[in-house]
Amino acid sequence: MKSRAPRTIIDKIWDAHTIVQRDDGDCLLWVDRHFVHEGSHHGFAYTKARGAQVARPDLTFGMADHYVPTRTGAVQPDDTRRMIRQLQENAAQHGITCFGEGHARQGIAHVVAPELGITLPGLLIVCGDSHTSTHGALGAYAFGIGASEVAHVLMTQTIWQSRPKRMRLRIDGTLAPGLSAKDMALSIISRIGTGYAQGCAIEYAGSAVRGLSVEGRLTLCNMSIESGSRLGLIAPDETTFAWLRGRSYAPQGDAFDAAVADWRQLASDDEAVFDREIVLDAKDIAPTATWGTSPEHAAAITAHIPDPASEADPTKAEALRDALAYMDLKPGMALTDIPIDRVFIGSCTNSRIEDLRAAAAVLAGRHAIVPGLVSPGSGTVKRQAEEEGLDRIFTAAGLEWAGPGCSMCVGMNGDVVPAGERCASTTNRNFKGRQGKGSRTHLMSPAMVAAAAVTGHLTDPRLLTEGRQP
Amino acid sequence: MKPFTTLDATACPLGLTNVDTDQLIPARFMQTPRSKGYGQFLFHDLRRDGDGQLRDDFPLNDPRYATCGIVVARKNFGCGSSREAGVYVLVDQGITCVIAPSFGDIFAANSIKNGLLPAVLSEADIEMLLNEPSVVEGRGIRVDLERQQIVAGNRVFDFAIRADWKKQLLNGWDDVDMTRSYAAQIKAFNAADSQTRPWAQPAKQD
Ligand code: SF4
Numbered sequence: 075m076k077s078r079a080p081r082t083i084i085d086k087i088w089d090a091h092t093i094v095q096r097d098d099g100d101c102l103l104w105v106d107r108h109f110v111h112e113g114s115h116h117g118f119a120y121t122k123a124r125g126a127q128v129a130r131p132d133l134t135f136g137m138a139d140h141y142v143p144t145r146t147g148a149v150q151p152d153d154t155r156r157m158i159r160q161l162q163e164n165a166a167q168h169g170i171t172c173f174g175e176g177h178a179r180q181g182i183a184h185v186v187a188p189e190l191g192i193t194l195p196g197l198l199i200v201c202g203d204s205h206t207s208t209h210g211a212l213g214a215y216a217f218g219i220g221a222s223e224v225a226h227v228l229m230t231q232t233i234w235q236s237r238p239k240r241m242r243l244r245i246d247g248t249l250a251p252g253l254s255a256k257d258m259a260l261s262i263i264s265r266i267g268t269g270y271a272q273g274c275a276i277e278y279a280g281s282a283v284r285g286l287s288v289e290g291r292l293t294l295c296n297m298s299i300e301s302g303s304r305l306g307l308i309a310p311d312e313t314t315f316a317w318l319r320g321r322s323y324a325p326q327g328d329a330f331d332a333a334v335a336d337w338r339q340l341a342s343d344d345e346a347v348f349d350r351e352i353v354l355d356a357k358d359i360a361p362t363a364t365w366g367t368s369p370e371h372a373a374a375i376t377a378h379i380p381d382p383a384s385e386a387d388p389t390k391a392e393a394l395r396d397a398l399a400y401m402d403l404k405p406g407m408a409l410t411d412i413p414i415d416r417v418f419i420g421s422c423t424n425s426r427i428e429d430l431r432a433a434a435a436v437l438a439g440r441h442a443i444v445p446g447l448v449s450p451g452s453g454t455v456k457r458q459a460e461e462e463g464l465d466r467i468f469t470a471a472g473l474e475w476a477g478p479g480c481s482m483c484v485g486m487n488g489d490v491v492p493a494g495e496r497c498a499s500t501t502n503r504n505f506k507g508r509q510g511k512g513s514r515t516h517l518m519s520p521a522m523v524a525a526a527a528v529t530g531h532l533t534d535p536r537l538l539t540e541g542r543q544p
Numbered sequence: 545m546k547p548f549t550t551l552d553a554t555a556c557p558l559g560l561t562n563v564d565t566d567q568l569i570p571a572r573f574m575q576t577p578r579s580k581g582y583g584q585f586l587f588h589d590l591r592r593d594g595d596g597q598l599r600d601d602f603p604l605n606d607p608r609y610a611t612c613g614i615v616v617a618r619k620n621f622g623c624g625s626s627r628e629a630g631v632y633v634l635v636d637q638g639i640t641c642v643i644a645p646s647f648g649d650i651f652a653a654n655s656i657k658n659g660l661l662p663a664v665l666s667e668a669d670i671e672m673l674l675n676e677p678s679v680v681e682g683r684g685i686r687v688d689l690e691r692q693q694i695v696a697g698n699r700v701f702d703f704a705i706r707a708d709w710k711k712q713l714l715n716g717w718d719d720v721d722m723t724r725s726y727a728a729q730i731k732a733f734n735a736a737d738s739q740t741r742p743w744a745q746p747a748k749q750d
Contacts, residue, residue: 090737090740090741093726093733096708098707098711100708102723102729104730104733104737113627116578124720132745141575153576154575156575191747192746194743196744197744202626204625218650219650220626220628220631220657222654223653225720226719226723229720230720230730234719268623269623272649302620302623302648304649322747322748323747323748329742329743333743336741368562389561392561393561393562484571485571486575503624505567506566506567507566508566511570
């Protein structure tokens with residue numbers, strides 16, 4: 075057997091997918107799964123314009139998520155309806171399995187593919203969406219691509235990539251009770267910033283990461299892109315294997331056991347060297363929320379909004395001033411004094427069953443004093459939540475129980491936050507206008523969004539869950 | 545795709561930091577077919593006030609930069625969402641070069657595919673360029689991709705660009721053509737891969 079230098083999980087998956095390496099170092103990589111959504115129409119149009127076929131429809135999956143309506147009776151403009159129809163037509167024409175509007179398992183690609191076992195460890199996965207990094211939670215090498223690349227993958231089932239820098243982010247210790255992967259993700263970004271991991275693939279490691287459920291890992295990997303990295307992943311372990319066993323698109327029976335034996339080999343070798351290493355302690359992570367217009371504008375719920383005047387870097391100070399002006403907030407204000415007008419629970423970051431349970435645990439027997447929308451990540455999550463009675467907890471609290479889709483995360487389907495309103499949201503981006511023109515977004519965990527709904531301002535959710543079932 | 549060799553054009557000293565693709569094109573315009581032209585959406589919500597009127601204080605609305613072909617910005621240009629429309633809005637508006645200290649990864653890759661040059665200058669050079677009279681007065685500058693140089697007034701700046709991207713832009717190459725020339729290697733890879741990773745096939749089709 076050929077002896078090899080120690081490798082990271084990033085190198086192992088990369089090497090297993092390399093078809094050729096060009097002189098400049100770029101590699102042509104094999105793509106195991108390609109997810110297309112309503113926004114992939116440019117890719118299909120290119121393919122058509124070249125008179126080409128989809129190379130591997132069996133490895134391509136259609137998911138209606140960005141534009142599907144989630145509220146009953148929603149009236150959508152013709153352009154939107156056309157986008158949703160077009161996906162289904164393109165999929166049908168090319169023989170692609172499609173979880174389109176009305177399909178029982180339709181939902182957000184980054185929720186549906188893992189829960190059906192379409193996402194597996196060791197796979198290389200692409201989608202024309204930056205949060206494709208989510209799938210790294212199961213040990214897949216997954217990243218977002220642009221529209222021309224979507225066309226390229228449709229036509230060739232391959233993609234050109236430059237090797238990423240390898241970064242390991244270790245979080246040791248144990249997360250305090252009542253905290254979630256979302257607090258972890260926001261806390262990381264507030265520490266390292268949105269540019270630090272640029273060009274990197276991140277492996278998340280350490281006992282606090284190992285301790286996360288698969289749902290939590292999906293949340294953590296989802297937000298990798300917000301630190302500037304290309305992707306984030308977690309080596310598959312017993313938690314991963316137990317979660318995947320029996321899922322419909324995963325290998326079944328003996329084939330699953332054989333696959334597990336291979337997947338165990340994916341973990342980074344002990345001696346493997348990373349280009350960057352960061353070590354954080356889980357005990358330094360508090361319930362975290364954003365106050366500004368970038369995910370790095372995040373702080374512990376006990377903190378105060380920073381003062382641009384005490385920022386030494388003039389560019390940063392200007393960015394802070396600009397963010398505070400847009401958010402209509404004052405330096406020095408306590409995060410807990412930030413009032414909210416509306417809440418949203420959903421998106422590929424936090425719309426899985428555990429997320430809904432965490433929010434429901436806070437809301438049970440209480441009333442929301444602001445309006446809000448709860449959108450489960452998939453039809454599967456929706457049904458399970460209804461079986462558990464979570465939907466009734468939300469509606470009894472006064473929130474609207476909607477259908478699955480991207481919904482108010484980006485507002486493309488018409489679910490928008492009105493201009494000037496402040497929304498406590500479980501999503502991943504608080505950019506200006508992200509949830510609708512003039513909207514103001516505060517990112518936080520599902521439990522904290524639920525707490526904000528009850529109190530009308532940012533609130534440590536632990537104050538409302540003390541003594542309750544977790 | 546049209547090869548990119550040299551570009552003589554006015555440069556807009558935009559100067560913004562962390563321009564994300566939501567700012568380049570707000571999500572709500574993304575359903576528009578490309579054939580309608582995306583230039584009208586460029587910086588839509590920054591260019592206009594609440595009533596949809598063009599704001600005087602936004603550099604792109606300054607008559608001196610109305611027909612600019614180049615944009616000069618500060619770090620992390622094109623961060624955020626992977627939408628390629630962030631490049632379409634620029635290209636459809638006639639802007640085929642952005643000069644900045646750093647770019648969002650996906651944005652930069654998308655640029656190449658659409659014939660837009662993401663030229664990297666140091667932060668110090670960017671500050672100089674933003675204040676360079678030929679830029680400020682909208683007199684036009686030259687971008688020479690072969691030499692990797694920007695000539696503005698009497699100043700010459702050397703910019704960075706990945707070698708393969710440079711080659712692709714200079715030749716106006718399309719990725720699919722390049723990949724198809726590796727058909728034999730792809731076939732060989734598949735044959736070996738189906739033996740070593742049988743589990744990589746989806747188990748069920750429905
Ligand atoms: S839920 Fe939001 S972040 Fe996730 S894919 Fe949809 S629009 Fe993108």
